[in-house]
Amino acid sequence: MLNPFDRYALQKAIELKRNNNAKITCVTMGPPPAVEVLIDAFDYGADYGVLLTDKRLAASDTLATSYALHMVARHLGEFDIIFTGLQTTDGDTAQVGPQIAERLGIPQITYCEELEVVNKKIKARRVVEGGCQIMEAGMPALITVANSATPLGHKKFADVAEVKEFLRHPDERQKRIKTVNLDDINADPKRIGLVGSPTVVGKTWKIGEIGGSCVMFQGESLQREVEELMEHLEQDEREIGEIINVQR
Amino acid sequence: MSSAKNVTVIAEQLQGDLQNISFELLGAARTLAEKLEVGVNAFLIGNNITNMAEKLIHGGADEVFVVDEPELEEYATLPYRRAALTILEHLDEAPPIILMGATTIGRDIAPRIAAYLKTGLTADCTELDIGDYHHKGKADPTKTGEYKDVLYAIRPSFGESLKARILGPWKNPQMATARVGVMEKLPVDPTRKGKITSVKTAFKPEDFRVKVIETIRDLSTSINLTEAKVIISGGFGMGGPEGFELLEDLASIFKDSVVGASRRAVDAGWISYPHQVGQTGKTVRPNLYIAVGISGAIQHRVGMSNAKTIIAVNKDPDAPIFRFADYGIVGDVGEVVPVLKQAFLEKFKQQKTASGV
Ligand SMILES: Cc1cc2nc3c(=O)[nH]c(=O)nc-3n(C[C@H](O)[C@H](O)[C@H](O)COP(=O)(O)OP(=O)(O)OC[C@H]3O[C@@H](n4cnc5c(N)ncnc54)[C@H](O)[C@@H]3O)c2cc1C
Ligand SMILES: Nc1ncnc2c1ncn2[C@@H]1O[C@H](COP(=O)(O)O)[C@@H](O)[C@H]1O
Numbered sequence: 001m002l003n004p005f006d007r008y009a010l011q012k013a014i015e016l017k018r019n020n021n022a023k024i025t026c027v028t029m030g031p032p033p034a035v036e037v038l039i040d041a042f043d044y045g046a047d048y049g050v051l052l053t054d055k056r057l058a059a060s061d062t063l064a065t066s067y068a069l070h071m072v073a074r075h076l077g078e079f080d081i082i083f084t085g086l087q088t089t090d091g092d093t094a095q096v097g098p099q100i101a102e103r104l105g106i107p108q109i110t111y112c113e114e115l116e117v118v119n120k121k122i123k124a125r126r127v128v129e130g131g132c133q134i135m136e137a138g139m140p141a142l143i144t145v146a147n148s149a150t151p152l153g154h155k156k157f158a159d160v161a162e163v164k165e166f167l168r169h170p171d172e173r174q175k176r177i178k179t180v181n182l183d184d185i186n187a188d189p190k191r192i193g194l195v196g197s198p199t200v201v202g203k204t205w206k207i208g209e210i211g212g213s214c215v216m217f218q219g220e221s222l223q224r225e226v227e228e229l230m231e232h233l234e235q236d237e238r239e240i241g242e243i244i245n246v247q248r
Numbered sequence: 249m250s251s252a253k254n255v256t257v258i259a260e261q262l263q264g265d266l267q268n269i270s271f272e273l274l275g276a277a278r279t280l281a282e283k284l285e286v287g288v289n290a291f292l293i294g295n296n297i298t299n300m301a302e303k304l305i306h307g308g309a310d311e312v313f314v315v316d317e318p319e320l321e322e323y324a325t326l327p328y329r330r331a332a333l334t335i336l337e338h339l340d341e342a343p344p345i346i347l348m349g350a351t352t353i354g355r356d357i358a359p360r361i362a363a364y365l366k367t368g369l370t371a372d373c374t375e376l377d378i379g380d381y382h383h384k385g386k387a388d389p390t391k392t393g394e395y396k397d398v399l400y401a402i403r404p405s406f407g408e409s410l411k412a413r414i415l416g417p418w419k420n421p422q423m424a425t426a427r428v429g430v431m432e433k434l435p436v437d438p439t440r441k442g443k444i445t446s447v448k449t450a451f452k453p454e455d456f457r458v459k460v461i462e463t464i465r466d467l468s469t470s471i472n473l474t475e476a477k478v479i480i481s482g483g484f485g486m487g488g489p490e491g492f493e494l495l496e497d498l499a500s501i502f503k504d505s506v507v508g509a510s511r512r513a514v515d516a517g518w519i520s521y522p523h524q525v526g527q528t529g530k531t532v533r534p535n536l537y538i539a540v541g542i543s544g545a546i547q548h549r550v551g552m553s554n555a556k557t558i559i560a561v562n563k564d565p566d567a568p569i570f571r572f573a574d575y576g577i578v579g580d581v582g583e584v585v586p587v588l589k590q591a592f593l594e595k596f597k598q599q600k601t602a603s604g605v
Contacts, residue, residue: 059387066363090406092546093371095359098325102363107457108325110356123461128323128352129262129528130521131465137458147545148511194387198368199416202381207404207411214560214570218578226584226591229559229575234595236557 002037005085007152009145012115013083014045014153020117022080023047027072029057029065038177042163043155047176050076054181056189061197062091066099068182068192073104075185080139081122086111086146094144101142109135110144251311251443252339254289255281256421258332258348258358259304261294262323262467266303269349272431274308276376277347283378284397289313289343293331295321298446305442308434313338314446319456322463323353326455329360334449336365342420345399347376350425352528362423368416369423370401372550374430377402381415391418399424407546408553408572427550429474429531466521471506473523473530478538479555481508481525482518483548485541485562485581489518494582495540498589501596508532508552510542526551538588541581544569561585 002010013024025048026041028034038049052072060068073082082104084097094110101108109115111127122137127146166172182189190196215232217225255277259270270290277288287310292301294316301312315331336342342365348354350372362369377400385391395417401424405412416422473479480499482492492507499505508530509523525532527547537555542548544560544567552558553572560573561584570576577584 061368062359063363063366063368092405092407093359093369094355095362095369095371098356098359099363102360105454108356108360109458110325111352126352127528128463128465129267130467130524131463133322133463134461135458136461141458147547194385195391198366198419199370199414200383200385202400202413202415204405204413205411207409214573214576216565216570216576216578218565218576222577222579222583222587225577225579226587229577229588230591230595232575233557 002040003085003088005087005089005145005147007085008147008149009083009085009143010041010044010046011150011152012112012143012145013081015150016081016115016117017045017047025050025076025079027052027069027076029053029068029072032179035177035179039163039167042176043160044152045156045159049177051177051179052181052185053179054192056182056193059194059197060192061199062093062095062099063198064192064196066096066103067196068185068187069096070100070103071185071187072180073100075180078140080117082106082140082142084142084144086144097142097144104140104142106140106142107137108142108144109137111146112143113146113149115143115145251287251289252341252343254287254310254343255284255345256289256291256343256347257309258291258293258346258354260349260351260353261292261297261300263465264294264297264300265467266300267349267351268433269351269354269426269428270304271307271433272429273347273349273426274304275433276426276431277345278308278434280345280376280378280399284344286344287311291315291332291335293320293328295319298444301444305440305444306436306438308440309442311443311445314444315449316446317449317451319451322460324458324460325356325360326458327451328353329357329364330451330455331447331449332357332361333364335447336361338447342367344420344422346421346423348423348425350427350527354425358423358425365421365423367419367421367423368414369425370403370414370416371425373401373403373424373426374411375402376400376424376426376431381417383415383417398422408549427531428527429551468520468522471522473506473508473525473532476504476506476532476534478502478505478536479508479525479532479534479552480505480538480540481510481542481552482513482540482581483510483542484512484516485543486513486518487541487581491541491581492519494585498538498585498592501589501592502536508537510545510548539569539573540585542569543567544572561588 024046029052087094114125257273260267290309398417399422508525533554558573560569
C-alpha cells in the first residue's frame with residue numbers, strides 16, 4: 001500500500017507534471033508485491049516506476065534505506081526534483097528524504113506545503129514552528145512534502161484505463177516498470193540490510209492506551225450522551241476527582 | 249580528558265531566543281553524562297548569539313562551541329549543517345552521543361549530519377538512557393559482542409502503539425532527536441561555570457543553494473498551556489473565530505484552564521499561535537483535554553496524547569481522534585459544547601452539595 005504520507009508527495013509531482021510538462025518516475029523499495037504501489041501511482045498519473053527489490057535489503061534502517069534509494073537515483077540519471085513523503089507510518093522517522101539528499105549532495109526543502117517551479121527555480125512554502133517560510137531553490141533538489149499540503153486527487157478514468165492496457169503488454173510493461181536488484185544499481189551490499197545499518201531495534205513494548213479504548217457516545221439524544229459521559233467520568237474516580245478539583 | 253568525549257547537545261535558537269528544547273536536551277544530556285562520567289557540550293549556531301552561550305552553561309552545559317556568523321541569521325539547512333560539521337571537525341574525536349530536538353529544524357538537519365557521518369540516528373525519542381547491550385547477529389557476525397554504556401534511544405513507533413529501544417553501539421556519535429516537552433530541564437543555576445569556545449566556519453558557495461525569502465512566524469508565549477490543568481482545544485471544525493468564543497465560555501468554568509487550538513485553526517487566523525498544541529506548538533499534559541472539531545493528526549497528537557483524560561467532540565465518527573481519545577461524543581460542536589458546559593456545572597453543584605460546602 002502506498003504510504004499515506006507519500007500521497008501528498010505524489011500529488012505535488014502530479015501538479016508539477018500538469019504545469020511544467022514533467023515526467024514522473026516513482027521508486028519504491030520493497031518485496032516484489034510492492035509493485036502494486038507503482039501501479040497505484042500510475043493510476044494517478046505517474047509515468048515510470050522502479051521497484052528495487054532484493055532479499056539482502058531486509059532490516060535496513062534509514063541510513064541503509066537512503067543509501068539504497070540514492071543509488072537508484074544515481075542509476076536513473078538526471079532528475080530535477082526528488083519528492084519524498086514526510087515520513088512513513090510504521091517508522092515515521094522522516095529521515096530517509098534528507099539522507100538521500102545528503103548522499104546525492106543536493107539541497108533539500110523539508111515540510112513543504114506549497115510548491116511551484118518558475119523559470120527552473122523552485123518556490124516553496126514550508127512549515128516551521130509558529131508559522132511558515134518561503135524558500136527559493138535551484139534544481140536538482142529534494143523536497144519532503146508535509147501532510148498539510150494538498151491531498152492526493154482522484155484517479156482519472158482515462159489514466160486507469162491506459163494503465164490497464166499497458167499492463168497487458170509485457171514489452172510495454174517492461175518499458176514502464178523496471179525491477180532492479182542491488183547488482184543492477186551497483187549498490188554495495190555491505191552498506192544495506194542489517195550489515196549496513198548502524199542501528200538495530202533492541203526491545204519493544206506495547207503501549208496500552210492507544211487504539212480502540214475510546215468510549216463512544218453517539219446515536220442517543222445529545223443530552224443523554226453527555227449524561228452518560230459524566231457517569232463514566234464519575235465511575236473513574238481518579239478522573240472525576242481530578243476534574244472536579246479544578247472547577248472554578 | 250578531551251572534551252570531545254562529552255555528551256553533545258545541538259542547541260536551538262530562533263530569532264535570538266534559546267528554545268525550551270535546548271534546555272530539555274541539556275537536562276537529558278546531563279543524566280546521560282553522569283552515567284558515562286563525562287561532561288556536556290553544547291553547540292550554539294546563529295548570528296549574534298554568542299551572548300547566549302552562558303545561558304546554556306547555566307542550563308547544564310560544561311563547554312559551549314559557538315559559530316556566530318551573519319550567514320546564519322535565519323535557519324537554513326546547508327549553512328547550519330556546515331557550521332555543525334565544522335565544530336565536529338574541530339573536536340579531535342567524535343562525541344559519544346549527539347542530541348537534537350525533534351523540531352522542524354532538528355528533523356531537517358539531524359538526518360543530514362547522520363548521513364554525512366554515516367552513523368545511526370533515532371528520531372523522536374521520548375526516553376533516553378545508558379545501558380549495556382549484548383548483540384547476537386547471524387547476519388553480520390562482526391557486530392556480535394557485549395557493548396557497555398550504550399545509548400538507549402527509546403521512541404514510539406507504529407503510530408504510537410509500540411515503544412522501541414533503538415541501539416547503535418558500533419559507531420560514535422550515536423545520534424537521537426528528542427520530542428519537545430518530554431525531557432526534563434535542570435533548574436537554572438546562574439553560578440555554574442563553563443568554557444565558551446568560538447569556532448570559525450568557512451562556508452562554501454553550494455551552502456547557499458536554497459534561499460529563505462521570508463519567514464512568517466509568531467513566537468509570542470503569553471498563554472500558559474504547559475501548566476494548565478484543563479485545556480479546551482478547538483480545530484478547523486470550529487468553523488470560525490466565533491467558535492472559539494464558545495470554547496472560552498466552556499473553559500471559564502474550570503480553574504487553571506486555557507483554550508488550545510490545532511494548527512489549522514491557527515493558520516486560518518481564528519486564534520493566535522501561542523494557543524497551538526502539537527509538534528510545532530506546545531506539548532501539554534493537563535488532567536483533562538477536550539478536543540473539539542479536531543481530526544487528530546499525528547502532529548496534533550504528539551502534543552497532547554499525554555493528557556490524563558481526553559474527550560473528543562467531532563461530527564465524524566471515523567475521525568482519527570477517536571482512536572486515542574478516552575471518550576468520544578459524535579456531534580456538532582455548536583450543539584455539544586453548551587450541553588457539555590451545563591453537564592459539568594451540574595456535576596460541580598452535586599459535588600459541592602455532597603461535600604457540604
Ligand atoms: C510539520 C508539521 C507540523 C505540524 N504541527 C502541528 C501542530 O503543532 N499542531 C496541530 O494541531 N497540527 C499541526 N500540523 C497540522 C496537522 O497535520 C493537521 O493538518 C492539523 O492538526 C489539522 O487540524 P484540524 O484537526 O483542526 O483540522 P482538520 O483536519 O480539517 O479537522 C477538522 C475536524 O473537525 C470536524 N468537524 C468539522 N465540522 C464540525 C462540526 N460542525 N462539528 C464537529 N466536528 C466538526 C471534522 O470532522 C474534522 O475531523 C502540522 C503539520 C505539519 C506538516
Ligand atoms: N522503502 C522505501 N521505498 C521508497 N521510498 C521510501 C522507502 N522508505 C522511505 N521512503 C521515503 O522516505 C520518506 C520518509 O520515510 P521515513 O524516513 O522512513 O519516515 C517516505 O515518505 C518515502 O517517501
